[in-house]
Amino acid sequence: MTERAFQEQYAERYSYCYGCGRLNEQGLHVKSRWEGEESVCIFEPAPYHIAFPGFVYGGLIASIIDCHSTGTAAAAAARAEGREIGAEPAIRFVTASLHVDYLKPTPMGTPLELRSTIREVRGRRTVVETFLFAGGERCVRGELVAVRIPETMEPA
Amino acid sequence: MTERAFQEQYAERYSYCYGCGRLNEQGLHVKSRWEGEESVCIFEPAPYHIAFPGFVYGGLIASIIDCHSTGTAAAAAARAEGREIGAEPAIRFVTASLHVDYLKPTPMGTPLELRSTIREVRGRRTVVETFLFAGGERCVRGELVAVRIPETMEPA
Numbered sequence: 226m227t228e229r230a231f232q233e234q235y236a237e238r239y240s241y242c243y244g245c246g247r248l249n250e251q252g253l254h255v256k257s258r259w260e261g262e263e264s265v266c267i268f269e270p271a272p273y274h275i276a277f278p279g280f281v282y283g284g285l286i287a288s289i290i291d292c293h294s295t296g297t298a299a300a301a302a303a304r305a306e307g308r309e310i311g312a313e314p315a316i317r318f319v320t321a322s323l324h325v326d327y328l329k330p331t332p333m334g335t336p337l338e339l340r341s342t343i344r345e346v347r348g349r350r351t352v353v354e355t356f357l358f359a360g361g362e363r364c365v366r367g368e369l370v371a372v373r374i375p376e377t378m379e380p381a
Numbered sequence: 382m383t384e385r386a387f388q389e390q391y392a393e394r395y396s397y398c399y400g401c402g403r404l405n406e407q408g409l410h411v412k413s414r415w416e417g418e419e420s421v422c423i424f425e426p427a428p429y430h431i432a433f434p435g436f437v438y439g440g441l442i443a444s445i446i447d448c449h450s451t452g453t454a455a456a457a458a459a460r461a462e463g464r465e466i467g468a469e470p471a472i473r474f475v476t477a478s479l480h481v482d483y484l485k486p487t488p489m490g491t492p493l494e495l496r497s498t499i500r501e502v503r504g505r506r507t508v509v510e511t512f513l514f515a516g517g518e519r520c521v522r523g524e525l526v527a528v529r530i531p532e533t534m535e536p537a
Contacts, residue, residue: 238433239433241431241433241434242431242432242433242438243429243430243431243432243438243440243441244432244438244440249429249431250429251427251429252429253440271407273399273405273406273407273408274399275397275398275399275405276398276399276400276475277394277395277397277398278394278397282398282399282400282444283447283475283476283479284399284400284409284440284441284443284444284445284447284448285399285440285444287440287443287444287447287479287481288438288440288441288443288444289440291439291440291443292440319432319439319483319486320439320483321482321483322480322481322482322483323439323443323479323480323481323483324478324479324480324481325443325478325479325480326477326478327475327476327477327478327479330475
């Protein structure tokens, strides 16, 4: 996993996201890469990202699933079109809906591993399923519906 | 809305949550109060809580819906039992699942208003529906299933 992360390839105007933007200094800097047909993100929560002492805050988990999934949707679209994620016109997705099942409490003190697969691509919509593992245990399942941004709605 | 927020009444051991804990110095400090049958949270995103310039980050929105909803579930249970939220044994809920529909982009530059209602209480499970408004526009819908923490699973 030495190639540049999906998010490191985004065009500058898409790089201010609090969750994954490389240019957002206060942000979480989620980074995702392919491992075969799965996309993988390793994330280390800060000590204060807790729900209770010892357990990761669920809102943080929702956040990293969000950015990892929309990035995966973009990377899959780029791959299907045989071009780079950051090539123009930009391929970027926004979140239409996010569903998170907290299967068990997620412990602090170990990096979180998110593994995602594309479940469906239909027109501009892509469905991404994610499992979050902590210390090898599957703690969370996420399902995100991403919608490709029409070029006419792009930020300046 | 001058009475103490739900989260300001939580027992000390429940007050370290990144989303709503009064003792988490880096946290978001979500605060919720009743307005009749609805619970209301007013939240001002920080300038860096963006997805793109001008629009609020969806992961932040999921986070504040999470804490506002579990707090609402606790407050409703306290009200039903005729006692204080912070009274012992503590009434606290964790998130079993969170669903968020991003109906339209949420603009920055205006306080966010979350309004929630209890949709179902069955045994230890409470379903909370939330709408997020920005500048009077309904931008997001959330549905959260909260589960009451058994006393045997309480953090120390």
